[in-house]
Amino acid sequence: MTMRDVARKAGVSPKTVSNVMNGYPYIREETRTKVLAAIDALGYRMNLSARNLKSGRTGVIGLAVPELSLPYFGELADQVIMAADEHGLTVMIEQTGADRDRELTVLARPRGHLVDGLLYSPLGLGQEDIDHLKANTPMVLLGERIFHSPVDHVMIDNVAGTKAAVEHLLALGRRRIAVLGVHPGEKVGTAAIRYGAYAEALTAHGLPVPEELAFPAGRWHRSTGAEATERLLASGLKFDALLGLNDTLALGALRVLAQRGIRVPDDVAVAGFDNIDEASYSTPSLTTVDPGRTEIAKKAVDLLVRRMAGDDSDHEEIAARYELHARESTLGVH
Amino acid sequence: MTMRDVARKAGVSPKTVSNVMNGYPYIREETRTKVLAAIDALGYRMNLSARNLKSGRTGVIGLAVPELSLPYFGELADQVIMAADEHGLTVMIEQTGADRDRELTVLARPRGHLVDGLLYSPLGLGQEDIDHLKANTPMVLLGERIFHSPVDHVMIDNVAGTKAAVEHLLALGRRRIAVLGVHPGEKVGTAAIRYGAYAEALTAHGLPVPEELAFPAGRWHRSTGAEATERLLASGLKFDALLGLNDTLALGALRVLAQRGIRVPDDVAVAGFDNIDEASYSTPSLTTVDPGRTEIAKKAVDLLVRRMAGDDSDHEEIAARYELHARESTLGVH
DNA sequence: GCGATCTTCTACACCGATGTAGTACACCGA
């Protein structure tokens, strides 16, 4: 079942069928309907591999994320797929597992030419990997700003968002804010940026930065958040607030605090980052920063589509609008 | 950068390069290393579209799920991607939004020959759509058993799993078990199967089925679970247990119950289905049925790979092992 | 009335792999 069959049935050349399918303008209405009727009658579907081989286009974009099982990335992927759909594009998802080697592999081999462009949400890459980003494939980075990279970014406003959360805690009178999920030694990742913003917010208010209250967690899962919270409690250090560098960490913390009978927010106020759906439904509901997932997905896809269409103007850096959602984990129940 | 370039550099024919890359056995070790060296030196990557055009294989399988933002499907996709990876396959995800038309579209047009096979998790399809399943592409259905369909299935053991949950509640002395998430009128979907199993479990214990305690929810989100729970509470009906037909519904219910000051499990025991990660970390943690996600993903991919390799034996129906995880939402805190 | 331009369509080579067929040599048994 090929284009030739359709052409034969419609009594035109294969190229005319191709032209009809691709919206070439100079076609008589009569011819167009004949061709469309033939396509319909035969149930013809174009072989995208063949088209891609000749023309480059596949209509597929890649989305590389660390882990789909993390709600943030699941929800992001959902949005990206819907945004891509509006451009008639399909999304191929690649899981990197936040592993640097796998992240580089994705870059080096964008699925054997099967994707026209790449949306890329790196976790493990650093300044030293910038060279790898000078890809042949159009690419838009999501989430993180890798310092001084010559690539398009659609960024979470990590700094302003984190500061808003910290200032919210400070405004509630909290002074000893523990942090979950830092990555010691890391310079450019999300962890470093958010922790840096936390420190800045404290400093701006004339407060010292209590480094002993920063607890590492490599992967940002509920389980690692719970473990870090247990280490925090075991340390015996006093704290009256807890900032999870993302929501799953904070939710893991909520669990442990509840188990230990520590009241939230009375004893400890808790805040997170991401505003995943779960944050509205936990008990207590979680105060968090909405990074504008929908906007990020939409803008990133739009930008990528422009790049794929050949736009080679200077690279852009777009920051999405964040929004602080103050909920029970800091405000209490009304 | 094509195979011809590699061939020239290695001093062999393009076909020999192809043979090396595809593991053809009759190649001298010396030749193989020459070719591999050339591939490495040039950073060559095969054009999958070209290969697909000639050979059919793309190394891509499709995964059609309702919504990635639902934790169950995010976690399932994660597992499928990892299982596919072990076979050297990439996964292309299609979101159907549980919309019947979109589900049929996916079937009718498996991405323009771009996928070698399809894993398919239908929600909206029914008995009347069976004809559409007689696809040309190898396909394995996930999760649901569409009645009398001639297609491979890797099933959640919905009936046994749900019964286990209900029996657990009964064993705790609960007798008025409300159900969230039923789909009135539906005959073959997950909702119907799980609700049917619930009813059977009650009947088997000589108990009547309290139909007034079945509350509908079209989509199985936290928000719809919360709404259904509010309707349940507004009804004034007495109940001492609550079964969410999946975890997100149950988690939405937990939220509303907590807000209303209804104690779980003292006043109402709550159970769900899916064992998403979140169920271990909610407060209280959620009793739920683990449908064996990892096993489902692995078996489904294995089966699909066999079908893609040409195995045309009779269609199989594999049920994964479920496991009941009894947690605080039914047992209380120890 | 004639070249120029626009509209509509077609012929054909070609994208980059691979299946098929076939060559050439080595080795083996009778």
Next chain:
DNA sequence: TCGGTGTACTACATCGGTGTAGAAGATCGC
């Protein structure tokens, strides 16, 4: 010694579309 089999490789057509070039008729300006 010769046919048969196994090993190692190559030439070439081909998969199904699309870019390019160009043909043929219609329309237009002057």
